[in-house]
Amino acid sequence: MPSKTDLEQYARILEQSDEYRILRKIHPRTLFQKNTEQADVRHGLVLDLETTGLNYAVDEVIEIALVPFTYGIGGVIFEVGQPYHSLQETRQAITPEITAITSITEEMTKGQSIDFTIVENFVKIADLVVAHNAAFDRPFAEKIADCFKGKPWACSMSQINWNKEGFEGSKLAYLVAGAGYFYDGHRAVNDCMATLELLATILPKSKERAFAALLRTARKDSIRIWAAGAPYEKKDALKARGYRWNSEGSSSNPKSWFIDLLADDYEIELKFLHEEIFGNNSTLPSSIISALDRFSIRA
Numbered sequence: 697m698p699s700k701t702d703l704e705q706y707a708r709i710l711e712q713s714d715e716y717r718i719l720r721k722i723h724p725r726t727l728f729q730k731n732t733e734q735a736d737v738r739h740g741l742v743l744d745l746e747t748t749g750l751n752y753a754v755d756e757v758i759e760i761a762l763v764p765f766t767y768g769i770g771g772v773i774f775e776v777g778q779p780y781h782s783l784q785e786t787r788q789a790i791t792p793e794i795t796a797i798t799s800i801t802e803e804m805t806k807g808q809s810i811d812f813t814i815v816e817n818f819v820k821i822a823d824l825v826v827a828h829n830a831a832f833d834r835p836f837a838e839k840i841a842d843c844f845k846g847k848p849w850a851c852s853m854s855q856i857n858w859n860k861e862g863f864e865g866s867k868l869a870y871l872v873a874g875a876g877y878f879y880d881g882h883r884a885v886n887d888c889m890a891t892l893e894l895l896a897t898i899l900p901k902s903k904e905r906a907f908a909a910l911l912r913t914a915r916k917d918s919i920r921i922w923a924a925g926a927p928y929e930k931k932d933a934l935k936a937r938g939y940r941w942n943s944e945g946s947s948s949n950p951k952s953w954f955i956d957l958l959a960d961d962y963e964i965e966l967k968f969l970h971e972e973i974f975g976n977n978s979t980l981p982s983s984i985i986s987a988l989d990r991f992s993i994r995a
Contacts, residue, residue: 722886722893725776726777727776728772737767738824739765739766740766740773740823740824740826741764741765742826742827742888743761743826743827744833744887747836748786749794757840759781759783760780761781761888762779762780762818764818764822770908771909771910772907781884790802810840815843824850824911825844825850827852828868828887829853848990850910852906852910853868856906861901861902862874862900862901868881871894872894877893895907918986920983920995921954921982922942922949922981923953923954924950924980924981
């Protein structure tokens with residue numbers, strides 16, 4: 697069996713040809729880069745959850761992983777701490793479909809429970825919680841532990857312009873493969889480690905570190921525009937542009953299509969709505985969303 701050094705040499709030789717593409721396996725590591733410049737250190741926390749379904753209101757968490765890390769304000773990831781991982785027994789049955797996705801069976805969760813004291817200790821020191829698809833993870837996380845509510849969140853899936861950087865799709869496995877790696881997916885700790893590895897990479901087009909790009913976007917407030925009263929026949933155009941439907945109307949969140957975007961894109965989006973959807977300059981409700989509420993059910 698060739699040594700690891702030999703295998704790496706073979707890989708480099710293959711990479712010199714246009715006929716081959718090499719994917720390297722992600723191995724958990726405790727150090728990405730030393731803080732040699734004594735930069736101000738912040739504490740991050742990568743979170744991943746596996747659940748019995750997609751609806752936070754009725755479905756339950758069956759697995760949690762938290763991976764703490766330190767970083768500089770410029771987006772350099774330094775050290776990775778000891779992860780916390782736990783399965784959770786649920787009241788609901790774990791369906792074969794969920795087992796096929798997560799590799800978690802009902803038998804595996806029997807008698808297992810999340811230690812929320814540990815979870816709170818991890819979250820307490822975090823300056824930022826990162827999830828790949830935070831819009832899914834944050835409502836579930838806040839449902840099981842209030843400590844997540846007072847923290848700013850960032851989404852490594854939606855808050856980096858992966859398409860502009862030449863990536864196809866935004867699923868974690870696709871992005872990791874596009875960056876030249878692969879990993880054993882669909883388990884929470886592995887997904888967290890893969891997310892960290894992805895964020896440590898240099899983006900191919902902008903040459904910016906992925907985590908720096910994420911921080912830059914996450915620090916900005918979002919504007920949510922409600923396409924209230926949009927004609928029904930325009931729903932496909934709204935969906936194609938990234939609008940989502942809010943089915944639970946309230947005084948602050950109308951029952952309508954909506955989109956979240958950065959302030960830089962606000963005027964462009966209003967122009968689209970006025971010209972392509974409504975055909976007039978009607979006033980549309982909007983609201984400001986910070987990282988403290990973004991991706992939560994409060995936003």
